[in-house]
Amino acid sequence: MVNLGDVFPNFTAESTIGTIKLYDYLGDSWGIVFSHPADYTPVCTTELGSMAKMIPEFEKRNVKVMAISCDGVDDHLGWIKDIKSYCPDIKGEFPYPIIADQDRDLAVTLGMLDPDEKTSEGLPLSCRAVFLIGPDKRLKLSILYPATTGRNFDEILRVIDSVQLTAVKKVATPANWKPGCDCMVLPSISPEEAKTLFPEHKVHSVPSGKTYIRTTPQPQ
Missing domain, CATH: 3.30.1020.10 (Antioxidant, Horf6; Chain A, domain2)
Incomplete structure (x- = not known):
């Protein structure tokens, strides 16, 4: 479990853009890691599509975005085609990576398993977590939603604006x-x-x- 102010783990994981080492990927930027319960599910499709369309707003705020679930890279890549079909405003390459966490190592480390949501095999799924990481690699914000509730990404932008403002102004x-x-x-x-x-x-x-x-x- 990572608490506010803790140094965020510098994980290495496979993703839809290849191997990601978190700190190298972020550089001096802010970062968002947001989890979803499973690929090929309806609410998650709306969420990742919404985030994809809003990437320019995150880029304005110097925030790099990563999604993560307990599915593999092949599933992520196939599902992206569905997301783009359902959200036709998404043009070109998918604008952010989706991280694979099939062994649930990151889900356990970050405390984002939902005990009430399980796969058909009885394995727990990720909840809808949001982690905001500062340029100092410390956790600045965390929000946990149950699997049944889709996130409001306008609210996530609002809290980023607040956190970035209050980081430099009294x-x-x-x-x-x-x-x-x-x-x-x-x-x-x-x-x-x-x-x-x-x-x-x-x-x-x-x-x-x-x-x-x-x-x-x-x-x-």
Whole structure:
């Protein structure tokens, strides 16, 4: 199991683009590893198709994408044809690799087996996990969905925007934040420092009289 802040394992695995060694593949980029229960299944087809169409948005954010399941490379390659047929907007080569994890080594290491979903042979399948890896190779975000619930990839882009912003600016993002919206000044920032860093910030009055709710336009 990998926890937030842990160094993400530098795995080596076979994929639809050949052998991948994670750190070499990522270089100085951010990375997304997202798992799916099985190839040739309906919800997974919609997910990988959605991600393929959104790859330009991830590239804008310097994020490299990899999918992974407990199927083999041959199954991945055959299934890609179905994904492209179901999602005809995907043109040319499939835009990101799909990693094979037939021995379930990565699924166990990353804690992404779903005990309620099994193959016909009784083997557990991967849940729908999302791991965001920073350029420092540490885990910045993880989300686990059950196999029955497809992901919202717009939300994944939103949290990437938040994580990348808050990695370099002394702010946090409030509920339902979107890029361009007001942010929260961190509680650790003193009133004097806030005046310097965020001259347009606002302190919100609350019954407790405490001044912990401070908003500011998103810093550039």
